[in-house]
Amino acid sequence: MIVHEPVLLAECLELLVPPADDGLLVDATLGQAGHAEAFLERWPRLALVGVDADADVMRTARDRLARFGGRVELVTGWFAEFFASWSRDTAPDLVLFDLGISRFHYERSGRGFSFDRDEPLDMRLSGDLPASAADLVNGSDAEELADIFERFGEERHARIIASRIVRERARAPIGTAARLADVIRGAVPPSYRHGRIHPATRSFQALRIAVNRELEQLEAGLAAALRVLAPGGRVGVISFHSLEDRIVKRFFRDRSRDCTCPPEFPVCRCGGHRELHLVTRKAVQPGDEEIARNPAARSARLRVAEKEAA
Secondary structure, three states: OOOOOOOOHHHHHHHOOOOOOOOEEEEOOOOOOHHHHHHHHHOOOOEEEEEEOOHHHHHHHHHHHHHHHHHEEEEEOOHHHHHHOOOOOOOOOEEEEEOOOOHHHHHOOOOOOOOOOOOEOOOOOOOOOOOOHHHHHHHOOHHHHHHHHHHHHOOOOHHHHHHHHHHHHHHOOOOEHHHHHHHHHHHOOHHHHOOOOOOOHHHHHHHHHHHHOHHHHHHHHHHHHHHHOOOOOEEEEEEOOHHHHHHHHHHHHHHOOOOOOOOOOOOOOOOOOOOEEEOOOOOEOOOHHHHHHOHHHOOOEEEEEEEOOO
16 A cells, blocks of 8 residues: 655656666665656656665565556665675666655554554564664663764753663563553653653654664765766755754765865865766755655655765
8 A cells, every 4th residue: 555655756757857768767665666656657768776675565566666667676675785785787867865754654664663553662664674763772872872862863852861761661561552652752851741842752753763763874975876877967855854964965065076185275185076966066955745645744854965076
């Protein structure tokens, strides 16, 4: 069942145009294949390699894209590893990253991504990961937990949340998303408890990022994707929170500079040359109409860059 609506779809189709009718697109975060389907429909000779770490969501994508036959190849795995091991003869003309997780994971996966569901506290996108969210919550000390919440969730009440978790798990292990959410709600001040967002939002985001090593994947995946991208090819990244967007912005900025020497060097010594030029100077954001139709799109940011021609 398809439950996810692709965000910034019109903008992706406008900015990520294959240089030839028979180009190759790598959708590095295939999900339920909403973006992929639209690209394949728009350009009838475009080929697609779709990559996703989640075998469950890949089944939906496989059914959705079956009508495109041999134009589609699906790979279950992590995108950083996929690009790092690239050995194909044809370089991709387009690469798309749609980061984060989809409505499927919140509503259908049963893995504890949502703080309002009584599900096992897992949060792994792939079964090959060694530690679940429950393992981190019940096995990390207070300082380690607070560091996770601060680094990956920018949670200002990280210390008191971590202390309360340690106290509550001593009574009984915290094994479900609903119980963890209750513990967090009870830990934070009343003003935060009844704020604009659920008080567990940032902590749940932090645990998900830590479990799946999302920021490490992103940094490694961007570098590896750029290496294999065809000259003149484009890479687009949709991010959903500031941690991701900062990584993408910095990567694009640094790779679009001719010189990478420190500012104090009076003369360039690196002999470098830019690898990218920016297609979008600022992040593209969804319009009011899209946000009204799909509120989950409100935090989306799209950045696009083009690889320098050889």
